Amino acid sequence: MPTYDATTDPALKAFFDIPAESHFPIQNLPYGVFRPSAKHEPRIGVAIGDFVLDLKVLQTLGFFDGPVLRNQDVFEERWLNEFMDLGKAARTEARKVISDLLSGKDDRLKNDPDLQKRVLIPMKDVVTELPVQIGDYTDFYSSREHATNVGTMFRGKDNALQPNWLHLPVGYHGRSSSVVISGTPLHRPMGQTKADDAAAPVFGPSRLVDFELEMGFFVSGGNRLGQRLPMAEAEDNIFGLALVNDWSARDIQKWEYVPLGPFLAKNFGTTISPWIITMEALEPFRTAGPVQSEPEVLDYLKPARPDQTYDIRLEVGIQGENMDAPHTVCVSNFRYLYWSMAQQLVHHAVTGCNMRTGDLLASGTISGPTEDSYGSMLELSWRGSKPLKFPNGEERKFLQDGDTVVMTGWAQGDGYRVGFGACEGRLLPAVQ
Structure with a gap:
C-alpha cells in the first residue's frame, strides 16, 4: 500500500485550481x-x-x-x-x-x-x-533489458551479458561540463569512425546519433574520502531525480570503446529536465524492482528494503522538421532497472570515493521487455535493420539533423500525477 504523509495525501489541494493532468500538483513540489x-x-x-x-x-x-x-x-x-x-x-x-x-x-x-x-x-x-552546480557526472548501465539487447547485437544471444554485469552496477565517469538544461540544442558531433570493411578510420560527422532514455539523481551530502557509504544510509544522500537524455554517437563509440569504454561518443551533450523531483514526493510510488537472486548480490549491495525503486512511466517522442508534433516511439518505466539508485550510489562509494553534494548519477538507458519499451534508437531500429515509421511517411534508423527528442515521465497517483515535465533537445548539423 502507498505511504502518504501530510504533503503527499491524495486529498490535498492547492488554494487555486491545478488541472488533474498537470505534472506539478501540490503533492509534487519539485x-x-x-x-x-x-x-x-x-x-x-x-x-x-x-x-x-x-x-x-x-x-x-x-x-x-x-x-x-x-x-x-x-x-x-x-x-x-x-x-x-x-x-x-x-x-x-x-x-x-x-x-x-x-x-x-x-x-x-x-x-x-x-x-x-x-x-x-x-x-x-x-x-x-541548470538547477545544480554539477561536480562529477557518472553514467551507469543498469537496465538488464538494454544490456541484453545491445550485447545480443554485438556478441550474440549466448554472450549478451558480460560476466560481471549481474554482480555489480557497471558505469563510467562522464563529463559534467556538457550537461545542459532542457531546450538547449546540440550539434551532431565530429569524430573518428571506422567501417567494418575499411582499412583505416576516417574523420567526420557521426552518422549514428542516438538518444538514451535515462533517469538521473543528485547526491545530497555524500561520504568523506576513504569512507564507504552503507546501503542503509544511501537514500538519505539522494536529493531527487530528473530526466536525462544521454545523447550518444554509436559509430564513434564502436571504434573508440575498446579497451576503456565510452569517451567522445558520450561527451558532446547530456540533457536534463529542469525540475528535480524529491524523494519525499516519490514516496507513495515505491515498488519492488527485479529479483536479484541468480546470482545473489554481495552483502554490501543487498537492498535495505524490498521497495527500493519507483513506478514512473517514461515516454520518448521524436519530432522531425516536417512533423507537426512529436511522435511517441518509446514507453518504458523506471521500475525496469535491475540496479537501483541506492545500489548505484553505494557501489560508486565502496572504494572510499567521496561522493559530494551536486554530483549527478544517471541510470543508463532504461529499456523494458517489449520492443516498444526500448529506450534508444539502437534498440528500436535494431541497429538500423528495422527503421521506425512515422505518421507523415518518414522513417528513422537513427536521428536526423533537425530532429527534436522530447522525453517525459510521471508517477500516477489517485487523481493526480507527480511529473517531471519535459526533457527536450534538438539535434543541429555538425560544425565542420
Missing part, C-alpha cells in the same frame, strides 16, 4: 532554478501547477523560520547546492512550509493577493536554468 524573465538573475523556485513559486522572496520575508532553515540563506543562492547540502531534515522542513502555504493551511499567501503576484510567477514567462 525544485528548480529560473529567471522570472530573460533580464532577471537566476533564483530558486518550486513548480506548482502553471506557476513557479519564488522561494527567494519567501525567504526574504521570513517564511522559512524552522529550526533547520532559520538563518540559512540557501534560497537566495544561484544554485540548489547549499540547500541540498543541509540534508533531508532541511528538505522535509521546507516542503512542509511550502505545502502549508499553497494549500492554505497557512493562510498568509492565500489571503494576500499582492504577495501572490510577487511569488507566483506564470511558468510560461520564466526561463529555466
Whole structure:
C-alpha cells in the first residue's frame, strides 16, 4: 500500500485550481532554478501547477523560520547546492512550509493577493536554468533489458551479458561540463569512425546519433574520502531525480570503446529536465524492482528494503522538421532497472570515493521487455535493420539533423500525477 504523509495525501489541494493532468500538483513540489524573465538573475523556485513559486522572496520575508532553515540563506543562492547540502531534515522542513502555504493551511499567501503576484510567477514567462552546480557526472548501465539487447547485437544471444554485469552496477565517469538544461540544442558531433570493411578510420560527422532514455539523481551530502557509504544510509544522500537524455554517437563509440569504454561518443551533450523531483514526493510510488537472486548480490549491495525503486512511466517522442508534433516511439518505466539508485550510489562509494553534494548519477538507458519499451534508437531500429515509421511517411534508423527528442515521465497517483515535465533537445548539423 502507498505511504502518504501530510504533503503527499491524495486529498490535498492547492488554494487555486491545478488541472488533474498537470505534472506539478501540490503533492509534487519539485525544485528548480529560473529567471522570472530573460533580464532577471537566476533564483530558486518550486513548480506548482502553471506557476513557479519564488522561494527567494519567501525567504526574504521570513517564511522559512524552522529550526533547520532559520538563518540559512540557501534560497537566495544561484544554485540548489547549499540547500541540498543541509540534508533531508532541511528538505522535509521546507516542503512542509511550502505545502502549508499553497494549500492554505497557512493562510498568509492565500489571503494576500499582492504577495501572490510577487511569488507566483506564470511558468510560461520564466526561463529555466541548470538547477545544480554539477561536480562529477557518472553514467551507469543498469537496465538488464538494454544490456541484453545491445550485447545480443554485438556478441550474440549466448554472450549478451558480460560476466560481471549481474554482480555489480557497471558505469563510467562522464563529463559534467556538457550537461545542459532542457531546450538547449546540440550539434551532431565530429569524430573518428571506422567501417567494418575499411582499412583505416576516417574523420567526420557521426552518422549514428542516438538518444538514451535515462533517469538521473543528485547526491545530497555524500561520504568523506576513504569512507564507504552503507546501503542503509544511501537514500538519505539522494536529493531527487530528473530526466536525462544521454545523447550518444554509436559509430564513434564502436571504434573508440575498446579497451576503456565510452569517451567522445558520450561527451558532446547530456540533457536534463529542469525540475528535480524529491524523494519525499516519490514516496507513495515505491515498488519492488527485479529479483536479484541468480546470482545473489554481495552483502554490501543487498537492498535495505524490498521497495527500493519507483513506478514512473517514461515516454520518448521524436519530432522531425516536417512533423507537426512529436511522435511517441518509446514507453518504458523506471521500475525496469535491475540496479537501483541506492545500489548505484553505494557501489560508486565502496572504494572510499567521496561522493559530494551536486554530483549527478544517471541510470543508463532504461529499456523494458517489449520492443516498444526500448529506450534508444539502437534498440528500436535494431541497429538500423528495422527503421521506425512515422505518421507523415518518414522513417528513422537513427536521428536526423533537425530532429527534436522530447522525453517525459510521471508517477500516477489517485487523481493526480507527480511529473517531471519535459526533457527536450534538438539535434543541429555538425560544425565542420
